[in-house]
Amino acid sequence: MKCQKYGRHQGVIAIVPPYEYAEVEDILDEAKCRKEEPFILILDGIEDVHNLGSIIRTAETAGVHGIIIPKRRAASVNSTVSKTSAGAVEYMKIARVNNINETIRNLKEQGIWICGTDMDTKVEYTSQDYNMPLALVIGSEGSGMSRLTKENCDFIVKIPMKGKINSLNASVSAGIVMYEVLRNRKLLQK
Numbered sequence: 089m090k091c092q093k094y095g096r097h098q099g100v101i102a103i104v105p106p107y108e109y110a111e112v113e114d115i116l117d118e119a120k121c122r123k124e125e126p127f128i129l130i131l132d133g134i135e136d137v138h139n140l141g142s143i144i145r146t147a148e149t150a151g152v153h154g155i156i157i158p159k160r161r162a163a164s165v166n167s168t169v170s171k172t173s174a175g176a177v178e179y180m181k182i183a184r185v186n187n188i189n190e191t192i193r194n195l196k197e198q199g200i201w202i203c204g205t206d207m208d209t210k211v212e213y214t215s216q217d218y219n220m221p222l223a224l225v226i227g228s229e230g231s232g233m234s235r236l237t238k239e240n241c242d243f244i245v246k247i248p249m250k251g252k253i254n255s256l257n258a259s260v261s262a263g264i265v266m267y268e269v270l271r272n273r274k275l276l277q278k
Contacts, residue, residue: 107165110181112191115154116198118181119221122153126200126221127269129155132188132237133228134258137163141172142259143226144180148173150266154181156223158188192240195223204233204241205265207254213245218269226262 119126129152134140140163147155163169164184170177185191192202200221205213225241227233238244247256247264256264 107170107177107182109165109184110154112154112156112183112185112194115156115181115183119153124151124153125219125273126223127152127273128195128200128223129262129266130188130192130202130223130225131155131157131162132225132233133158133162133231134226135161135163136229136258137166137168138172139163139229139257139259140165141169141177143262144169144173144182145176146259146263146266148176148180150263150270152180152266154183156183156185156188156191159184159186162228188234189236189240192223192225192237196240196242201243202241204238204244205246205261206232206238206244207246207249209244209246211243211245213247213265213268216243216245216268216272218272222269224262224265224269226258226265229258 115128116126129143129147131140131143134143134157144155165177165182196202200223202223202225203216204225205227225233225237245265247261
């Protein structure tokens with residue numbers, strides 16, 4: 089049996105409590121505190137912790153008020169997510185919900201428009217107006233948004249593809265559309 093060698097630990101250990109999730113109302117309150125139209129990200133089944141961490145990092149830099157993830161069949165915040173996010177989890181409100189579609193219906197009742205991302209639409213992400221209370225839905229790495237989530241969206245946008253590969257990594261897609269929302273809103277403020 090070969091023994092595994094570990095680096096010197098220098099006698100230091102940290103006991104860290106589990107990540108403390110927010111409520112959806114906390115995310116809406118964050119937008120009110122900033123005096124901005126809500127900008128929420130809904131992740132419909134992102135399972136890769138590295139994707140989740142990257143999305144959180146980009147969302148924080150793009151001014152997203154909070155992220156909503158499902159409690160089941162999706163990645164949750166752990167040490168890998170925290171590390172991949174470069175610490176952005178400390179500044180981003182993340183809510184875990186039992187039912188994404190019930191949450192979408194509740195957001196719609198509060199005047200928030202739901203924008204899905206999917207290849208099966210003619211509307212390119214750059215031709216959409218995002219100057220409204222908005223929740224952007226990013227689907228899972230393999231199958232995209234669920235059928236019911238897609239049906240609950242007010243509108244759907246796509247990122248055009250020119251190469252032989254017909255999809256992007258979920259975190260890359262999320263980043264592209266998040267920054268288009270930010271760009272679109274800044275143009276309208278001028």
